Amino acid sequence: MSKELYLATNNGDIGGGEVMLLNIARVARGLGYQVVIIGPANPPDLIEVAADEGFTRIVLPAKTRRQYMVQLRLWHRAHRDALLWCNGLVPAAATGGRAGRIVHLHQLPTGTNAKLVPFARKKALQTLVPSEYVAASVPGATVFPNWVQEVPLSLAKSTVPGVVRIGYLGRLTPSKGVGVLCQAIERLNSTVTVPEYRLVVAGAPVFASAEEEREVSRALENIERYTDRLGWSTPQKLFDTVDMLVVPSQAPESFGLVAAEAMSARVPVIASDAGALPEVVGEDYPYIYPAQDPSALVEKIRHLTQAFYQESDILNDIVSAAFWRWQELYSPDSGRERVRHLLEKYL
Numbered sequence: 001m002s003k004e005l006y007l008a009t010n011n012g013d014i015g016g017g018e019v020m021l022l023n024i025a026r027v028a029r030g031l032g033y034q035v036v037i038i039g040p041a042n043p044p045d046l047i048e049v050a051a052d053e054g055f056t057r058i059v060l061p062a063k064t065r066r067q068y069m070v071q072l073r074l075w076h077r078a079h080r081d082a083l084l085w086c087n088g089l090v091p092a093a094a095t096g097g098r099a100g101r102i103v104h105l106h107q108l109p110t111g112t113n114a115k116l117v118p119f120a121r122k123k124a125l126q127t128l129v130p131s132e133y134v135a136a137s138v139p140g141a142t143v144f145p146n147w148v149q150e151v152p153l154s155l156a157k158s159t160v161p162g163v164v165r166i167g168y169l170g171r172l173t174p175s176k177g178v179g180v181l182c183q184a185i186e187r188l189n190s191t192v193t194v195p196e197y198r199l200v201v202a203g204a205p206v207f208a209s210a211e212e213e214r215e216v217s218r219a220l221e222n223i224e225r226y227t228d229r230l231g232w233s234t235p236q237k238l239f240d241t242v243d244m245l246v247v248p249s250q251a252p253e254s255f256g257l258v259a260a261e262a263m264s265a266r267v268p269v270i271a272s273d274a275g276a277l278p279e280v281v282g283e284d285y286p287y288i289y290p291a292q293d294p295s296a297l298v299e300k301i302r303h304l305t306q307a308f309y310q311e312s313d314i315l316n317d318i319v320s321a322a323f324w325r326w327q328e329l330y331s332p333d334s335g336r337e338r339v340r341h342l343l344e345k346y347l
Helices: 016-030 045-052 065-077 089-094 111-121 178-191 210-222 235-239 257-264 277-281 294-309 313-330 332-346
Strands: 004-008 034-040 056-060 083-087 101-104 126-129 163-169 196-202 227-231 244-247 269-272
Touching: 004 016, 016 034, 016 045, 016 083, 016 332, 034 045, 034 065, 045 056, 056 065, 065 089, 083 089, 089 101, 089 111, 163 178, 163 235, 163 294, 178 196, 178 210, 178 294, 196 235, 235 257, 244 257, 244 294, 257 269, 257 277, 257 313, 269 277, 269 294, 277 313, 294 313, 313 332
Parallel strands: 004 034, 004 083, 034 056, 083 101, 101 126, 163 196, 163 244, 196 227, 244 269
Antiparallel strands: none
């Protein structure tokens, strides 16, 4: 094979998997490989970002997922000598049964998608998944963790006397645990007057149904007096304004990008035990609670608040250990080494 790497996107718009595709592309280019990004004409978001960053693109004439899969299979038929990194189940299934491919699954396949996995992986050089949690359901897969940039905090960050600011970053959907977090905030403020617990929300109801939007809206309205809404925001902006971050996911997470970002910023994290979240923060991390249990979340917030106000050396040690865990496992340097090792194996 040549030193060319072809990266086929799962979607034309940009979600977590596409963010990782761009990370992989940047690293591979930095390692000296010629990177070509393949995507559909519509939605054009991923291809437009790739163009802005100077990557060579192959734009396939497709407006639907089915059209994209057909066009990608036709393209691959004429380029079987290329190393194709299938960044998701869609390109992997489209080119299933063919050699010269790396299959990269970013989510735990369920339902109909799970039935596609054996064909998608057939004759692949290697299958990558983001966590041991996903690997347990994909026998023979290699754990290939995601990575995130370090989130720098402002030197001007300060506390607010008598107020504990609890951050949430992500999609505003029931599966992400927004309702449970709102219940916890309500309970915390119903039993004490000082400190006041405020929820700082950064996110929007992306990929939510109308009923899910209504459910989340009702939950947030119940604690409106204790809530600050930032809308879509950068991690840095949110982390600069909070004392801790809660990742309250109800549905199993295949990884935990938001938790890793907070670890990089030395922001204390409270995470549910949904899916791979304990794996990301570390199985012995003290601020993990059972998903769907507002009472357990309340206790973790209280415990962390006490440590925060006491300026506990133990809390400082926990936050520092989380930062170094990010540095070792989820930083760009660690990701670069994983990509380098993999591409040296096949190119």
